[in-house]
Amino acid sequence: MRWWAALKNPEMVLSMLSHNKRVQNDLNPAANPWRTQAPPKRLRWRPQLSFAASVVVIAWLVHPAFGNPAQVTNLFQPLSQPAQEIKEVSLLVLAICAAIFLIVVGLLVYAIVRFRHRPGDEASEPPQVYGSNQIELAWTVLPILIVFVLILVTSRTIADIQNRKPPPGAVQATVVGHQWWWEIRYPELGIVTANELHVPASTGNSRQPTFLKLQSADVAHSFWVPQLAGKTDLIPNRENRMWIEPTNPGIYLGNCAEYCGTQHARMLIRVVVQSPDEFDRWVRDQQQATSPATNAAEGRKAFLANSCINCHTIRGTSARGKFGPDLTHLMSRETLAAGVVPNTADNLRLWVRDPQKIKVGCLMPNMQMTDQEVDQLVAYLETLK
Amino acid sequence: MASQEISQEITITPAGALGSSLVDRLHGLVITVDHKKLGLMYIGTALMFLVIAGLMAISIRLQLAIPVNTFLEPDVFNRFFTMHGTSMVFLVGMPLIAGLGNYLVPLMVGARDMAFPRMNAFGYWMFLFGGLLLYFSYLGAPGLAGHGSAPDVGWFAYAPLTGRAFSRGTSTDYWILSLLLTSVGSTVSAINVIVTAITLRCPGMNLMRMPLLVWLMLVTNFMILLALPALSAAQMMLLIDRYLGGHFFDTQAGGSAVIWQHFFWIFGHPEVYILIIPAFACVSEIVPVFSRKPIFGYPVMVGATAMIGLISVSVWAHHMFSVGMTSVGNTFFAISTFMVAVPTGIKIFNWLGTMYGGRIRFDLPMLFCIAFLFQFLIAGLTGMMLGVAPLNWQLTDSYFVVAHFHYTLVGGFLFGMFAGFYYWYPKAVGRLLDHRLGLCHFWLFVIGFHVCFDTMHFPGLLGMPRRIFTYDAGRGWETLNLVTTLGALCQAVAILLLVINIVRSARKGKLAGNDPWDAWTLEWTTSSPPPEYNFATPPIVRSRRPLWDLKHPEDPDWKYE
Numbered sequence: 048m049r050w051w052a053a054l055k056n057p058e059m060v061l062s063m064l065s066h067n068k069r070v071q072n073d074l075n076p077a078a079n080p081w082r083t084q085a086p087p088k089r090l091r092w093r094p095q096l097s098f099a100a101s102v103v104v105i106a107w108l109v110h111p112a113f114g115n116p117a118q119v120t121n122l123f124q125p126l127s128q129p130a131q132e133i134k135e136v137s138l139l140v141l142a143i144c145a146a147i148f149l150i151v152v153g154l155l156v157y158a159i160v161r162f163r164h165r166p167g168d169e170a171s172e173p174p175q176v177y178g179s180n181q182i183e184l185a186w187t188v189l190p191i192l193i194v195f196v197l198i199l200v201t202s203r204t205i206a207d208i209q210n211r212k213p214p215p216g217a218v219q220a221t222v223v224g225h226q227w228w229w230e231i232r233y234p235e236l237g238i239v240t241a242n243e244l245h246v247p248a249s250t251g252n253s254r255q256p257t258f259l260k261l262q263s264a265d266v267a268h269s270f271w272v273p274q275l276a277g278k279t280d281l282i283p284n285r286e287n288r289m290w291i292e293p294t295n296p297g298i299y300l301g302n303c304a305e306y307c308g309t310q311h312a313r314m315l316i317r318v319v320v321q322s323p324d325e326f327d328r329w330v331r332d333q334q335q336a337t338s339p340a341t342n343a344a345e346g347r348k349a350f351l352a353n354s355c356i357n358c359h360t361i362r363g364t365s366a367r368g369k370f371g372p373d374l375t376h377l378m379s380r381e382t383l384a385a386g387v388v389p390n391t392a393d394n395l396r397l398w399v400r401d402p403q404k405i406k407v408g409c410l411m412p413n414m415q416m417t418d419q420e421v422d423q424l425v426a427y428l429e430t431l432k
Numbered sequence: 433m434a435s436q437e438i439s440q441e442i443t444i445t446p447a448g449a450l451g452s453s454l455v456d457r458l459h460g461l462v463i464t465v466d467h468k469k470l471g472l473m474y475i476g477t478a479l480m481f482l483v484i485a486g487l488m489a490i491s492i493r494l495q496l497a498i499p500v501n502t503f504l505e506p507d508v509f510n511r512f513f514t515m516h517g518t519s520m521v522f523l524v525g526m527p528l529i530a531g532l533g534n535y536l537v538p539l540m541v542g543a544r545d546m547a548f549p550r551m552n553a554f555g556y557w558m559f560l561f562g563g564l565l566l567y568f569s570y571l572g573a574p575g576l577a578g579h580g581s582a583p584d585v586g587w588f589a590y591a592p593l594t595g596r597a598f599s600r601g602t603s604t605d606y607w608i609l610s611l612l613l614t615s616v617g618s619t620v621s622a623i624n625v626i627v628t629a630i631t632l633r634c635p636g637m638n639l640m641r642m643p644l645l646v647w648l649m650l651v652t653n654f655m656i657l658l659a660l661p662a663l664s665a666a667q668m669m670l671l672i673d674r675y676l677g678g679h680f681f682d683t684q685a686g687g688s689a690v691i692w693q694h695f696f697w698i699f700g701h702p703e704v705y706i707l708i709i710p711a712f713a714c715v716s717e718i719v720p721v722f723s724r725k726p727i728f729g730y731p732v733m734v735g736a737t738a739m740i741g742l743i744s745v746s747v748w749a750h751h752m753f754s755v756g757m758t759s760v761g762n763t764f765f766a767i768s769t770f771m772v773a774v775p776t777g778i779k780i781f782n783w784l785g786t787m788y789g790g791r792i793r794f795d796l797p798m799l800f801c802i803a804f805l806f807q808f809l810i811a812g813l814t815g816m817m818l819g820v821a822p823l824n825w826q827l828t829d830s831y832f833v834v835a836h837f838h839y840t841l842v843g844g845f846l847f848g849m850f851a852g853f854y855y856w857y858p859k860a861v862g863r864l865l866d867h868r869l870g871l872c873h874f875w876l877f878v879i880g881f882h883v884c885f886d887t888m889h890f891p892g893l894l895g896m897p898r899r900i901f902t903y904d905a906g907r908g909w910e911t912l913n914l915v916t917t918l919g920a921l922c923q924a925v926a927i928l929l930l931v932i933n934i935v936r937s938a939r940k941g942k943l944a945g946n947d948p949w950d951a952w953t954l955e956w957t958t959s960s961p962p963p964e965y966n967f968a969t970p971p972i973v974r975s976r977r978p979l980w981d982l983k984h985p986e987d988p989d990w991k992y993e
Contacts, residue, residue, distance in 0.1 A: 118906045118907045118908075119894060119895075119907055119908040120894060120895030120907065121893065121894050121895070121908070122826045122893055122894075122895060123893065129822070130826070132822070133822045133823055133825065133826055136820060136822055136823060137817070137820070137822075137823045137826075140816070140817050140820050140823060141817070144813040144814075144816060144817060147813060148809065148810065148813055151780065151784070151809050152806065152809070154784050154788075155784060155787075155802070155805060155806065155809075158784055158787040158788050158790075158792070159787070159792060159802065162723070162787060162788060162789060162790050162791060162792050163791075163792050163794070164791045164792055164793045164794070165791070168791045172724050172791075172984075173723075173724050173725055173789060173790050173791050174725075174789065175725060175726055175987075175989075175992075176725060176726075176728065176789060177726055177728070177729075177730070177992060177993070178728050178729035178730065178731075178732065178782075178785070179729070182729075182785065183729050183732045183778070183782075186777065186778060186781040187774065187778055190773060190774045190777040190778070191774055194770040194771065194773060194774060197770050197816070197819075197820065198766070198767050198770055200820075201763070201766045201767075201770075201819075201820050201821060201822070202763045202766070202767075204820075204821075204822045205759050205762050205763050205766070205821050205822060206759050206763075208822060209758075209759040209762070210759055226598075261756075265592075265597075265598065266590075266592055266593040266598055266689075267590050267591075267592075267593070267689055269754060269829060269897075271829075271830075271895070271897065273826060273894075273895040274895075276825070277754070277822060277823075277824075277825020277826045278754050278825055278826070278828065278829065279754055279756060279825070280754050280755045280756060282683075282689050282690060282755060282756070283592060283683035283684070283689055284683035284684075284686065284687070284688065284689065285683075285688075285689070285690065285756070287755075287756035288756070300895070300907070301895070302895070302896075302897045302900070303897070304754075304828075304829040304830065304897040304898075305590070305754075305829055306510075306585075306586045306590070306593070306829075306898075306899040307593065308510075308593060308598065309506050309507055309510065309584075310506060311510075311899060311900060311901075312506065312899075312900030312901045312902050312903065313902075407505070407506060408506060408507065
């Protein structure tokens with residue numbers, strides 16, 4: 048009731064705000080003379096409650112996530128072109144929309160309050176106004192002007208982002224969408240990996256953007272890492288392009304953003320941005336084939352004797368399947384099954400024993416292996432560093 | 433000379449519909465060709481599907497309330513959002529429009545029935561069988577092929593996920609065939625409304641004296657005729673792909689997945705306006721009556737609606753900014769998208785202009801209209817943000833888009849339909865809906881709506897894609913999703929109150945009389961409910977507000993129009 052009354056009376060709002068200040072002082076009773084006057088109980092908890100509520104609301108708005116800051120992919124905290132450029136445009140658009148919103152809602156509230164039905168109005172009808180051409184013209188021309196501004200800004204940004212040509216030193220990668228994982232190829236570097244896209248950070252003196260070719264092996268997918276760039280679809284029988292130019296090393300999370308079947312939800316992408324030196328080291332590591340002399344010979348034999356090789360490649364062996372992820376450097380990746388679980392020995396064991404338990408519907412079948420075989424196989428896979 | 437006050441003593445009842453037993457009444461529904469009964473059957477069936485598809489939405493929200501939830505299996509979840517979307521558009525939205533058009537257009541133009549009454553009945557039954565066929569997939573699809581269940585390809589069913597290679601079994605075929613059936617229903621119903629509005633208007637009602645609702649229905653139904661064939665054609669091509677060895681969308685044989693998207697959205701985007709224009713229609717009738725003023729700028733409203741209809745067929749690819757069109761293509765569709773904002777803005781301003789200077793009565797229909805105005809404004813603004821192609825690359829297929837179109841379709845379309853429902857229910861039933869229950873429905877729904885869909889924008893900004901059955905903790909989505917779910921539950925309670933209100937008020941509601949709102953269009957001259965033949969003699973009108981002329985002979989409208 049108090050709030051309702053206050054809405055009609057601005058002075059009451061002010062007085063209620065000052066209540067809040069007093070309650071803050073209340074934490075230190077000695078400094079608060081108001082405390083000794085023993086205010087009525089109702090007055091005490093209400094401001095506290097509203098204060099607490101406003102803190103929650105503000106905290107929520109200012110920092111909309113209670114999650115782990117490293118994993119929050121807020122597209123208003125971009126760390127790469129073109130996401131930065133998109134953010135700048137969106138702030139302008141947001142400002143225009145907010146202005147329109149305030150004006151129209153202001154008019155709406157004014158009309159509702161000022162022209163509400165009052166007791167005693169029953170007898171007569173208000174003046175019957177049918178329209179006005181001048182006013183109609185005004186509220187046709189104004190939106191057209193706003194639209195014109197939006198068109199200019201939008202077309203400029205579209206051209207800016209889409210017509211970028213790769214500079215000589217740019218890294219070229221191909222991302223191929225599969226039901227429900229990402230194949231990542233660096234044709235010029237001779238590397239094939241999965242689910243984790245490594246790119247160099249662009250530094251002030253050596254700008255090094257990464258240009259991506261996007262393809263799909265089955266259905267439509269979409270590559271979306273919000274802090275780096277907008278999304279671009281991966282469509283079978285078609286090649287799309289996009290580019291990123293991150294400046295800060297780190298791991299950037301993203302998802303498949305086009306519904307692609309049962310496990311669409313669990314088709315996560317990680318972009319690992321590394322300093323140029325680290326990136327070069329990673330490239331050299333990945334370029335090596337696996338060494339044939341390993342101390343997990345049984346596991347290796349099990350891998351090559353089972354139908355694993357129909358789908359997976361391990362460079363340096365006879366396993367050359369293309370349907371599943373390349374396993375040559377499996378242990379260099381942080382996660383299994385496109386970001387579903389961390390890549391640990393235990394998870395690897397669970398995954399090999401029955402992939403359907405971890406990612407139901409995924410296209411890797413349960414191979415019905417014995418515990419011993421699973422252990423040998425995992426021991427072998429762990430050598431694929 | 434004003435229109436004649438018509439006495440409604442004559443009641444003509446067809447043989448076979450006389451009995452009052454349940455069987456007789458059902459028989460009466462089956463054989464009826466009366467536009468009012470068919471209109472109510474459309475609306476009743478739509479409400480039934482609204483409840484079913486709404487329960488699916490609640491299940492979806494419960495699954496997403498907490499991270500890594502196991503309430504729904506992935507496949508069940510995927511079927512639910514597909515069935516939810518398909519049902520809400522084709523089995524709730526379209527029949528609500530058809531029902532509204534059927535019930536109101538003849539009454540408002542002073543006709544005794546639709547132009548083609550039997551075709552009208554045919555349209556309803558096609559829609560109903562289509563709807564039942566879609567839901568029969570739950571039983572039929574596994575039974576016949578041993579594979580699959582209800583469709584799980586999303587309501588826009590992107591190729592090649594719908595091809596034989598990726599969608600085995602018959603679930604996708606149920607999706608295709610049931611929608612083809614409902615499309616037949618929508619098409620004949622659209623033809624019927626158009627012909628009725630053009631040929632059956634009562635003496636004196638020229639085109640520029642038609643109630644605005646009839647004008648907007650005319651535009652909507654023309655758009656249905658224009659848009660639906662694109663969907664039907666694409667679905668037939670898909671069927672040919674699936675069973676006759678075609679390769680239209682079969683990418684492995686050189687077909688194009690993007691062509692499906694073009695076909696679908698050439699239908700799909702006009703469809704959004706097909707749904708929202710009838711809501712505009714309700715608002716355009718209700719706001720003047722409760723502001724006690726004629727609609728501001730009637731000819732401009734007609735023109736703006738026609739412009740929306742025209743522009744809306746050229747914006748479809750703004751659903752496809754991320755498929756990799758050229759920069760010229762993207763720019764074109766961004767521009768056409770912004771252009772729609774102009775006539776839409778004109779409409780909003782005209783409604784405000786109607787309220788301005790009026791004496792606004794806050795009865796339930798008006799409350800829903802005010803909420804509509806507020807929410808549709810926000811939906812339009814987020815729509816404009818989505819039209820900025822670079823921003824769209826970030827936001828499309830995220831929860832921001834989900835929030836945006838629910839804002840349009842729930843906050844806009846459904847609120848408009850609720851307004852119309854509270855406004856014309858007394859005409860159709862003869863009793864007013866209970867005011868207090870209605871207020872509870874209104875406030876609960878408004879609060880639930882805002883808690884749910886305002887919050888839903890934010891996970892999208894934090895990178896949450898749509899159509900995911902689960903997500904991991906720690907990405908900042910969990911609190912927001914929980915709040916969204918609470919809002920959804922609140923709306924469910926509100927809908928329950930509406931259903932209770934409908935059932936209770938039909939028996940115990942206050943008697944409405946012919947004209948409970950002191951309104952101005954022809955349907956309010958008839959008794960409530962109107963007799964079988966609507967008007968014993970054709971009414972004669974001289975202005976847009978025939979009842980105003982009757983009630984104010986000293987200051988009639990026709991002097992000024």
